Amino acid sequence: MTILEAIILAIIEGLTEFLPVSSTGHMIIGSSLMGIQSNEFVKLFTVVIQLGTILSVVVLYFKRFFQSFDFYFKLLVAFIPAIIFGALLSDTIDQLLESPLAVAISLVLGGVVLLYADKWFNNPEIDSTEQISYPTAFKIGLFQCLAMIPGVSRSGATIIGGMSQKLSRKAAAEFSFFLAVPTMLGATAKKLYDFYKSGYEFKDNELTLLLVGNIVGFIVAIIAIKSFIGYVTKHGFRIFGWYRIVVGGIILILLLAGKSLQIV
Template sequence: MNTLQAILLAIIEGITEFLPVSSTGHMIIASSFFGIAQDDFTKLFTIVIQLGTILSVVVLYFKRFFQSFDFYFKLFVGFIPAVIFGLLFSDAIDQLLENPITVAVSLIIGGVLLLKVDDWFGNSEETKISYLTAFKIGLFQCLAMIPGVSRSGASIVGGMTQKLSRTTAAEFSFFLAIPTMLGATVKKSYDYYKAGFELTQEQVNLLIIGNIVGFIVALIAIKSFIGYLQKHGFKIFGYYRIIAGIAILLIHFFIQKLTII
């Protein structure tokens, strides 16, 4: 991985992490396009730079983190399902991460659902989150362990099924990203350390650059997303996912056909 690739991947991460379009899916496709998807450092990079994006949530919603301890307990309750499912299905998840077909199909299915979610749940105005609601949103978030599903999309829709307003569901999804992605970063870093993976100074520099770029881009993306969501809903993201999923399938099968020829 070179510096330009690191910057481009960080921009993609910053834009897509909090949008319902699947950051993991986009990172898989982008790194495959660069020809570095199978590299161990690339896999570590795509996880570690999430620290920059979650820092953007802390900065934007700084005051919310000092309102009450109840806020942290609800985040913990919402985080529990991800811990359980992550530990149980870690190997299976790693295999899925290398399959572009899984990403494409997930993008399309998720896109169809986003086209309908405003009609089904768009009139909800609830702003209070109970512990049970937090836990149910955490269960929905686990669907994002399938590449292409979208962590933010799954958790936002999960919140809306519990009659939360779009804005409340989206903001809780942002908050829930902090323990979820922090936990994933720590686990993945430990796995690489245990496997004897050592970072060079150049790789450390790329991680620093990636986190800084991801942080700045995510700040802009979150503010823009909330504003757009309040006015227009999810339909544009649904259409985007469907188009992107179909494009990935067409490109994949076209490349396969060329390989056979």
């Protein structure tokens, strides 16, 4: 992987991680177009650069993260389903992670849901994340488990989950961002631990690539989050639905054309 390829992948990660469009699907297309072959370091890179995107949430919502312990307990309650289902379904998840077809289908189906989400959930009663109850947090956490299916989109699942529990579009999106912190941090920590246990030794400029990827991902994610909140508050999710359908269609076309696609 070159510095330029690392920057491009980090831009893709920063732009798509917090949008309901599936970062996995975009990573597939981006890495395939650049001819990046999946290996142990590439797999590590695509997970570890999430640290930069996590940091962007903490920086943007700094005061929220330090205003009360109640905030952390709600995130913990919402995170519990992912821990349970992740442990129970780890083998099934690993199999799905090897299937670009599953990603494409999930993108299209999720896109259809987003086309109608604003119509289905148009009577919000909760306008801020502070109003979220513990049972509601847990239910949103259950929706997050759908993102274990590659292509579903973690942010998309949690945002729809929030809206189904009477959260406004802005409140649902913000809680999705907050929930990403323990979820992505846990996934990154596990990946780093597995990587360490494997005895892998970094080569050439790989540590530099990780540093550059995190910095780029951090900057891009801040821009993406600010733009996303402003847009969905005014216009809703329909455009993201169509976008997902197009991206899923592109992956299906590439697969039908015999293109070999890998989930990095």
